[in-house]
Structures are given as structure tokens and as C-alpha cells.
Amino acid sequence: MCFTQEFMYTLGLNATFHDSAACILKDGKLLAAAEEERFTHIKHGKRPIPFSTYELPFHAIDYCLKVAGIHVNDVDDIAYSFNPYKLLGKHANDAHISLPLKPSEIPKAEDWGAEWDPLFLSLIVNAPGQLADGYPHHLQKRFVGAKASTEKWHFVDHHIAHAASAFLPSPFNKAAVMVLDGRGEKATSSYYIGEGNNLEMIGEVCLPHSLGLLYEDVTTHLGFLHSSDEYKVMALASYGKPVYLDAFRQMINVGDDGNYTIEKVDFEKVFGKKRLKDEPFTQKQFDIAHSLQKALEETVLKLATWLYKETGCENLCLAGGVALNCVMNAVIRDNTPFKNIWVQPAAGDSGTALGAALWIDAQKGKDNYQREEMKHVYWGPDFEDDEIEQFLKWTKVRYRKLENIAEETAKILAEDKVIGWYQGRMEFGPRALGSRSILASPINASMQQRLNEIKDREDFRPVAPVVLEEDAGEWFENAAYSPFMLFVYNVKEGKADKIPAVRHVDNTARIQTVNRNQHALYYDLLKEFKKKTGVPVLINTSFNTRGEPIVCTPRDAIECFWTSPFDALVINSFLLEKDK
Ligand SMILES: [Fe+2]
Numbered sequence: 001m002c003f004t005q006e007f008m009y010t011l012g013l014n015a016t017f018h019d020s021a022a023c024i025l026k027d028g029k030l031l032a033a034a035e036e037e038r039f040t041h042i043k044h045g046k047r048p049i050p051f052s053t054y055e056l057p058f059h060a061i062d063y064c065l066k067v068a069g070i071h072v073n074d075v076d077d078i079a080y081s082f083n084p085y086k087l088l089g090k091h092a093n094d095a096h097i098s099l100p101l102k103p104s105e106i107p108k109a110e111d112w113g114a115e116w117d118p119l120f121l122s123l124i125v126n127a128p129g130q131l132a133d134g135y136p137h138h139l140q141k142r143f144v145g146a147k148a149s150t151e152k153w154h155f156v157d158h159h160i161a162h163a164a165s166a167f168l169p170s171p172f173n174k175a176a177v178m179v180l181d182g183r184g185e186k187a188t189s190s191y192y193i194g195e196g197n198n199l200e201m202i203g204e205v206c207l208p209h210s211l212g213l214l215y216e217d218v219t220t221h222l223g224f225l226h227s228s229d230e231y232k233v234m235a236l237a238s239y240g241k242p243v244y245l246d247a248f249r250q251m252i253n254v255g256d257d258g259n260y261t262i263e264k265v266d267f268e269k270v271f272g273k274k275r276l277k278d279e280p281f282t283q284k285q286f287d288i289a290h291s292l293q294k295a296l297e298e299t300v301l302k303l304a305t306w307l308y309k310e311t312g313c314e315n316l317c318l319a320g321g322v323a324l325n326c327v328m329n330a331v332i333r334d335n336t337p338f339k340n341i342w343v344q345p346a347a348g349d350s351g352t353a354l355g356a357a358l359w360i361d362a363q364k365g366k367d368n369y370q371r372e373e374m375k376h377v378y379w380g381p382d383f384e385d386d387e388i389e390q391f392l393k394w395t396k397v398r399y400r401k402l403e404n405i406a407e408e409t410a411k412i413l414a415e416d417k418v419i420g421w422y423q424g425r426m427e428f429g430p431r432a433l434g435s436r437s438i439l440a441s442p443i444n445a446s447m448q449q450r451l452n453e454i455k456d457r458e459d460f461r462p463v464a465p466v467v468l469e470e471d472a473g474e475w476f477e478n479a480a481y482s483p484f485m486l487f488v489y490n491v492k493e494g495k496a497d498k499i500p501a502v503r504h505v506d507n508t509a510r511i512q513t514v515n516r517n518q519h520a521l522y523y524d525l526l527k528e529f530k531k532k533t534g535v536p537v538l539i540n541t542s543f544n545t546r547g548e549p550i551v552c553t554p555r556d557a558i559e560c561f562w563t564s565p566f567d568a569l570v571i572n573s574f575l576l577e578k579d580k
């Protein structure tokens with residue numbers, strides 16, 4: 001007798017705006033997840049504009065299907081993290097829509113929210129067809145003969161996808177959930193009670209009022225790229241004073257029911273001329289960034305306090321791009337009655353691929369569906385030693401195999417050398433957490449500057465530490481388990497001069513804690529470094545240079561290594577060094 005095992009596969013997709021990504025679940029369990037940018041080298045996958053809405057993350061999908069060992073037709077459910085029907089209104093059943101020939105031909109306001117909405121929404125509605133027909137030729141193996149199946153396809157509300165990404169993989173059976181992003185269909189902030197497999201929405205704030213879009217607009221005013229460089233504004237904020245805090249307070253009105261409004265103002269009138277890209281920074285830009293950050297913290301503190309009262313939950317889950325603001329997260333941690341906070345590590349839009357897939361499985365699985373806590377982010381591609389060595393030989397680079405990877409790498413780091421560290425499955429989400437990292441010793445203060453030069457980054461950018469989980473509390477105030485670099489902590493008195501390179505100007509550090517279950521070799525490396533130096537901390541910054549996504553393949557790692565001035569590359573068991 002022959003038994004064939006039937007599995008249920010769910011493919012999760014984020015493709016609407018940016019940070020396009022895919023994940024695959026097998027019987028409700030995550031098998032693989034990755035962002036498209038890592039495969040295409042286009043940061044954030046694409047720009048969030050209507051003309052790119054049709055682009056699906058085919059490379060990330062292909063990788064997920066490869067891990068599952070299936071063809072796209074074998075997928076049972078496809079969960080897409082945006083629901084166009086929330087915006088189509090009376091056009092939901094139309095056979096045709098009209099597109100403007102140019103932006104001046106604005107469709108009637110009562111029909112559409114924005115001039116390019118007809119194009120934007122039709123490209124989303126037609127995504128099932130695009131998945132079947134639009135794949136690049138070089139990926140045909142897992143797509144050829146694909147059928148466009150609308151029965152398998154689920155358009156999931158964008159904020160439900162964020163909320164599910166925050167709650168379903170969290171360690172809590174019951175929690176309050178807060179989503180803060182630029183925008184979904186209409187929602188920009190939303191609140192839920194999560195319990196078991198369910199989410200009950202208890203409130204939302206809709207366009208045009210959006211904390212995320214306000215942060216993006218200020219990012220643009222400061223001469224950065226919006227929907228991309230918001231984290232640089234957060235770093236800039238530490239150098240400023242709250243000179244413009246009252247101006248932001250006048251713009252943002254927070255109710256006592258989770259609602260808020262944001263008045264649209266002309267920034268040039270309030271803050272003066274916009275900074276152009278590459279213009280030098282002045283104190284004014286530091287002050288604007290600082291004031292914005294403070295206003296965000298004040299506002300979110302009020303919202304979180306309301307949410308606590310409304311839900312009575314001790315646990316809080318966060319997602320949405322704003323939840324990547326680790327300074328704001330620390331303010332919530334330190335100033336609200338919530339006892340436990342869990343932030344989805346892929347809190348931006350890439351995480352909605354996961355949230356949408358988990359939500360569909362939770363809905364379909366009903367009582368049989370088993371939630372699983374997300375304890376790490378290592379869901380991307382990895383490569384075996386054989387494969388890497390073959391590639392190294394082919395490229396004719398000099399390398400040697402390490403006997404004891406952790407011990408020998410720690411020795412190089414203790415000599416103040418900067419290394420590329422490429423080990424295991426690539427991280428899902430925006431942070432490098434020890435699989436695709438650049439590592440260095442934090443003991444010498446000049447290392448921050450050196451790393452910014454090596455990575456061709458702005459001078460004001462801090463670098464972050466990774467610390468052994470069991471030692472975190474000894475080096476950082478009240479730190480224990482913080483594996484995703486999503487909260488800042490103060491460096492403890494008496495320790496600051498031992499790790500000056502990772503201490504930001506305001507005495508904070510955005511820490512990653514690591515235990516052996518999360519990443520054994522990374523943990524062992526820290527242990528060895530501690531043995532040699534007495535310091536259980538390393539600098540961990542992402543393995544990339546300015547404008548490039550984090551490296552994915554061995555080829556990416558070697559190209560980045562040989563075109564940047566860092567000293568060594570440890571790739572699986574192999575060490576590559578440059579001549580002195
Ligand atoms: Fe979002």
C-alpha cells in the first residue's frame with residue numbers, strides 16, 4: 001500500500017507599495033521568507049508608486065517555492081497583503097475603468113481617492129494573472145504552466161496583515177495590538193485585541209491623517225529619500241533640541257479614544273527651506289528631526305496608554321513601519337503599564353507577506369491551527385560549504401578553511417579588524433542579525449567612524465551592538481531578551497568606556513541579544529570574543545554598503561568584500577583576508 005502525504009501550502013505576498021516580499025507556510029508553519037530586494041539588488045524592491053504596483057516579488061517567490069520543493073500550481077492558498085475592494089467602491093464589479101492619459105486628467109474626486117487609483121487598483125486586481133504570466137524567463141522552472149486561480153487568491157486587508165504579523169507569531173495568547181504605518185488601503189493606524197487565532201478590531205485612524213506619512217514628509221524635507229531613510233532621521237534626532245516641538249504639537253491633535261488628526265502645513269513656512277540631498281547638515285535639521293521624534297513619542301504614548309485602558313491587556317504587539325522606530329518602542333516600554341511588548345521584526349511592509357499568510361491559515365484552520373512563536377528571523381537562503389568552496393575555487397580567490405570558526409574569528413576581531421560575517425540562513429526583515437553582518441570590536445571608540453567610512457555612510461549614523469543574552473543586563477540597563485534590535489537601552493554606568501563605539505551620543509544603544517538556540521555560531525563567536533577581551537559585545541552592522549541591500553548570495557558577499565575596505569570575510573567555514 002502506498003501513502004502520499006498531502007501538505008497544505010500557503011504563499012504570502014507583499015507587493016503593493018514597497019519592501020516586496022514572499023513567504024511560504026507548510027501546514028501553517030513558516031518554511032521560508034525573504035525580501036525581493038536581496039535577489040534583485042534594488043533597495044526596498046521598488047518605489048511605492050502606482051506604476052510599479054504590478055511588480056510581484058518573483059525572485060522571493062521562486063526561493064520560497066524552491067525551499068518547499070513545489071511548483072506555483074501546488075500552492076493551495078495565496079495571501080496578498082492589500083485589499084483593493086476596500087477602495088474600488090461602486091467600481092468593484094465594473095468590467096472596464098478609464099485611466100487618465102496624464103495626471104492633469106484627474107478622475108472625479110467622488111469616484112476615486114487619487115488620480116492614479118484606477119491604474120493602481122486595476123494592477124492589484126489583476127495580480128493573480130500577473131503571477132501566472134509575468135514571471136521572468138530565468139525563473140520559468142517553478143512558474144511555467146502556472147494557472148491564474150482566483151479561488152486560491154485572498155486579498156487581505158493591509159492592516160489586518162500587519163496586525164496578524166504582530167500577534168500570531170507573538171508569544172501571547174491574548175494581547176493588545178497596535179499597527180502604525182504610512183497607509184494601508186485607507187487605515188494608517190489601527191488597534192485590535194488578539195486572542196487565540198483571532199483579531200478583533202477596536203479602532204482605526206484613516207487617511208489623510210498618518211503618523212507614518214508625517215514622518216515620511218519630514219524625511220523628504222530633510223533631504224532624504226522617503227519610504228527608505230526614515231531610520232536616518234531617527235539617528236539625526238539624537239543630536240538636536242526640541243526647538244520645533246510646539247510646531248509639531250500644533251499639527252498633531254490626539255483625542256482620548258485612539259484617534260488623532262494631523263493638519264497639513266507648508267513645511268517651508270514652518271521650518272524654512274528644504275535641505276537638498278548632499279547639502280551639509282546644520283543644527284536646524286538636527287532640531288527638526290529631534291522635535292519630530294519627540295512629537296511622535298508623545299503621540300504614540302497617548303495612543304498606547306488609551307489602548308491599555310481600552311483592552312486591559314498586559315501584552316502589546318506592534319507592527320507597521322513606524323514600529324521599527326526603536327527609540328519610540330523604548331518610550332512605550334518604559335512609560336506605559338504594558339508588561340510585555342513584542343514587535344514583529346519585519347514590522348515594515350515585508351512582514352505583511354507573513355501576516356497575510358498566517359491570517360489566512362488561522363482563518364481556514366480554525367481550531368486545528370497551531371500558532372508558533374517566531375523566535376528568530378533566519379528564514380532566507382543559505383549555502384552549503386561544498387557549494388561555497390566550489391565558487392571560491394572558480395573565482396580564484398585565496399582562502400583557507402577554518403578549524404574553529406568562532407575561535408579564529410574572535411581572534412581577528414580582537415585585533416581590531418573589520419570582518420564580513422556570512423553564516424547560515426539570511427535574515428527576514430530589515431535588520432542584519434548575525435547571518436549577513438559586518439562585525440567589529442566595540443572596544444576602540446574610533447571603530448564607529450571607521451565603519452561609517454567603510455560602509456560609505458553619513459558620519460552621524462550610530463552602529464549597534466550584539467550582546468550575549470545572559471550578559472545583557474550587566475552591560476545595558478534593564479536589558480534581558482531583545483533579539484531583534486527593536487528597542488534602545490541605556491549603556492550601564494561603568495561599562496560605557498569599555499564599549500565606546502556602540503554608545504550613541506545620548507548614551508543609548510540599539511541592542512541585539514543572542515542565545516545559542518537562535519544562532520549557535522554567532523553565539524559561540526561572542527563567547528570566544530568575551531574569553532579573549534572580557535567584553536561580551538560586538539558591533540553588528542548590516543553586510544552592505546551605501547544604497548545596496550544586504551548581501552544574499554556568496555557572490556554578493558565576495559563582491560562586497562573585495563570592493564570595500566574591510567579586512568576579512570568569514571563565509572561559512574572559509575576565511576578570506578586581504579594583504580596588509
Ligand atoms: Fe504597511
